[in-house]
Amino acid sequence: MSKQYKNTDTIRAGLKKRYAREKRFQFFGIASIFISFLFLLVLLVNIFSQGYPAFQQTYVKLDVKLDGSVIGVSKDSSPEELFKASYGKLIKNTLKEMFPGVKDRKKKRALKQLVSKSAAYDLRDKIIENPALLGTTQSFWFLAKDDVDVFMKGDIDRTLPEADRRIKDFQLKWIDKLLAENRLEKRFNTTFFTAGDSREPEQAGIKGALIGSLLTMLVTMALSFPIGVLAAIYLEEFAPQNNRWVDIIEININNLAAVPSIVFGLLGLAVFIGFFGVPRSAPLVGGLVLTLMTLPTIIIASRAAIKSVPPSIREAALGLGASKVQTTFGHVVPLAMPGILTGTIIGMAQALGETAPLLMIGMVAFVADVPQGILDPSTVMPVQIYLWSDSPERAFTERTSAAIMVLIAFLVVMNFIAVLLRKKFERKW
Amino acid sequence: MVTAMTDTTKEKQMTDQRDSINDRVANKESESNAADNRSSMDDIHKNEEFDIEINGTVGKPFVDNVKMSSRNCDVFYGDKQAIFDVNVDIGNHEILAMIGPSGCGKSTYLRVLNRMNDTIPICRVTGEHKLDGEDIYSKKMDPVLLRARVGMVFQKPNPFPKSIYDNVAYGAKLHGLVRTRSDLDDLVEKSLIRAGLWKEVKDDLHKPGTGLSGGQQQRLCIARTIAVDPEVILMDEPTSALDPIATALIEELMIELSGKYTIAIVTHSMQQAARVSNRTAYFHLGKLVEVNETDKVFTNPEHKLTENYITGRFG
Known part of the structure; x- marks a missing residue:
């Protein structure tokens, strides 16, 4: 019998090996899929965890006294004159009033840099749109400077020694004060999607x-x-x-x-x-x-x-x-x-x-x-x-x-x- | 070589039905030679049944009522000659069957008749080929018009991957044969009825043609061909991929269609040739050996090679 069906025995003997090979191949296949998914996951998680804060941006609320005389314009000025005026002064004055007693040149500059440079342009646009605002005091939300933004997102550790931080102790005090007055807020970062590139990170968009x-x-x-x-x-x-x-x-x-x-x-x-x-x-x-x-x-x-x-x-x-x-x-x-x-x-x-x-x-x-x-x-x-x-x-x-x-x-x-x-x-x- | 062998085996099975097995055993060697064809001439010379000199075509290759004719037809694939000096007429409204062992050039000859060989760059056709007295290889003859007049049904059913309706309507739309949608509907219906497929598909006209069974697909291809209303239909082994029932349906169809069209069919089944054709042509190694009335070919062949083939001495 066994002699008659010799092939059957040979095939049967080899079956186990064949199936083992098949199983091994399947295992390798699944393993490689798993590994590639793992790499993909690591990549995506890394990018997402680093990138998602960029979709939020810190805004600062300032009560700006829109005194036309400071910048040499009035309600009746032509749009051209309104366009040329330097609104940065208004914002600087507002900040000076909010945080009196800043004398140091370096600190003065730091004070100005609580808000983004774009704040002056925002203000300009708003006044050109409605010159009647001149002479009143209005609250505006401005883009915060990138350092403030980074701090608000928790990327600057205030427990570090002062020398190792980009935000110094006196700046921290200002920020704490702004926070206490609810003048800092994180919002969805529309600038990122509506602006072109910029030297200033808070103004840069894709x-x-x-x-x-x-x-x-x-x-x-x-x-x-x-x-x-x-x-x-x-x-x-x-x-x-x-x-x-x-x-x-x-x-x-x-x-x-x-x-x-x-x-x-x-x-x-x-x-x-x-x-x-x-x-x-x-x-x-x-x-x-x-x-x-x-x-x-x-x-x-x-x-x-x-x-x-x-x-x-x-x-x-x-x-x-x-x-x-x-x-x-x-x-x-x-x-x-x-x-x-x-x-x-x-x-x-x-x-x-x-x-x-x-x-x-x-x-x-x-x-x-x-x-x-x-x-x-x-x-x-x-x-x-x-x-x-x-x-x-x-x-x-x-x-x-x-x-x-x-x-x-x-x-x-x-x-x-x-x-x-x-x-x-x-x-x- | 391997495929050729399978073909021979197929033919062998067909002839088996008629012939005794004893006959075949003795000729086993010659069968493989037939498949091997010209590549092993030495072997062939040993087989007297196979190796008989062909001196021109015997029988009656010419008819009075000519639809298509070929004179001195040679076909070359590169340097290799596939067909040697074929002279034959196809009569009006007749069915001409072409039989012969695999690789004998019968399909190649069929493709000469509607210039399908033009699509093969290395293929060269010489001789004089006429359709209703017009030279089909002249510069004046447009291959597009020729193929509209000389339709073709292929060995493997090859419906377009479109709906049944679109398959049938394609040729008519292509040539601008119908003006209105309702005319087109009528044409599709008429063609499907004539191809004997209407009853099976009339509710599924917008289903894909490739979803039909093999036999239905082949009838769809025939419907597609007759929708253009050609004058001649060439069929290259149209039933070789089909079961006997589908084959019978298509054979009936051919006989019906011969009332209106002239049909040339290449077949490996001698019974099929015997059943459907009026005249039969026997090809051997690229040469046309014998053309005669089908009855005469199968009962009293003139040439020894024809006799050897139809009695199954080689496949």
Whole structure:
């Protein structure tokens, strides 16, 4: 019996080993998923815990005596005169009244720095809006200076020796007094989402970089998607097979995908800015450079997707009398669309996170204004993150993390839209 | 080689039904040679059943009432010649069956007739091929128009990943054959009725065509082809992937359609050829060996090779 069914015994003997191997493989798989999740979790927790305070900002309430004579204006002054007046004096006087007896020059300066420099501009805007306020005393909430803000968020330990703290004992007394009078309040940080970059952390916002990234991505998308997909379609469906030139193009595209991105930046600097005179630091030139970088990714992914469309579909359409172009755009491309979109997502995500090539074309500049169009100087989010992470102020640390969170959110939204689009095309029958 | 062997095995099973097993054992060697074809000529020469010289086509390759014709047809794939000097006519409203061992060039020849070989860059077709007296390989002949006139049904059912309705309507929309939505609806219904699929799918017209069973899919492909109302329908082993019931349905359909269309069918099943066709052409190693009335081919073949093939001496 056992001799007759020798194979059965051999197979049975080996079964245990096979299942063990399978189990081992599954374990490794689960372990690697677990490890990658762990890393992701550490990263996210770190960023979120550092970044979430940036979404709050401390405000100071000051009762400002709006004495027009101090700054040389009255209710009847023209808007121009109102605009030119130095409202900083009013705020300085208010603070002097609140904390009398500050004589020391250094302390005087410290007193002025309880509120942000932007307070004077806020005040100006309010008075231009309603000059009738002049001569009255009004309460306003102003942005607190970053040091006060950092202290309010508990990032400065008052138990440390005075020399080791950024906030000295006399400043602490002022803050305690303000706190006692309920003049300090933490609110949602709208400035972060409505302002461009600034030297002052409390006035710095991500909007400039966000819009810059958005415009750059739009340029990149508008150029790289059609060019990449059409190139892939031509190479895959129409180009002559076994042609030397097609082979050379193919090799070059594959090589371009591996070129370090900073090289594309140099190319963009030389060609787009140097030769064609595209304005530097603009989303247009950024988009052009990132298009160069994204194209190989999109072309390679699209070609793979087009190649995987079964030839029977092409034959069916051709056999019914569809022309080559009708077959390609009516059947092949729609079926390849999910794969093409996947490639595009990967390419665009890469482009969104890219810093190096943009440094070369001037997008690393300090740009305080929110760009209005693709020709305005601007920066992008990864560059903004890099710039902030380089700043010495404590308040920029949390803004760096917050900017990373915004970047991640941007990426998630972008990918979500792409996944929705892909779902729409992915008609699995 | 491996796939070719499987094909031979399939044919073997089919011929088995008719022939004694004893016959086959002796010829086992020649079967594998048939699959191997030209690559091992030396082996083939040992088999006298297989290695018989072909001197032109015997039988009656030409007819009076010609729909399509080929003269001196050679087909090359790169340097390799796949078809050698084929001369044959396809008559109006007839069903011409093409049989022969795997790799004998019958499918290649079928694809010559609607220029599907154009899609293969290395493929070169010579000779004179006519549809109603017009040269189909001339510069004046548009392949798009040709394929609208000469429809094709493929071996593997290949419906578009669209709804049943869109599958049938596609060709008509493509060529602008209908003007209104209701005309299109009528055309879809008519085509599905003629393909014998209407009853099964009339409530599911907007369900995907790829969700149908294999036999239904193939009938959908036939409906899609006849919706364009071609003059000739080429069928490349249309039932090879189907069960006997679906096959029977499609065979009935072919006979019905032959009243209106001219049909050329490539098949591996000799019973199928015998059942549906008016004339049968036997291909061997890229050469057309014999064309005759189907009855004559299966009862009294003129050529020894044809006889050997239909009696199952090689597959």
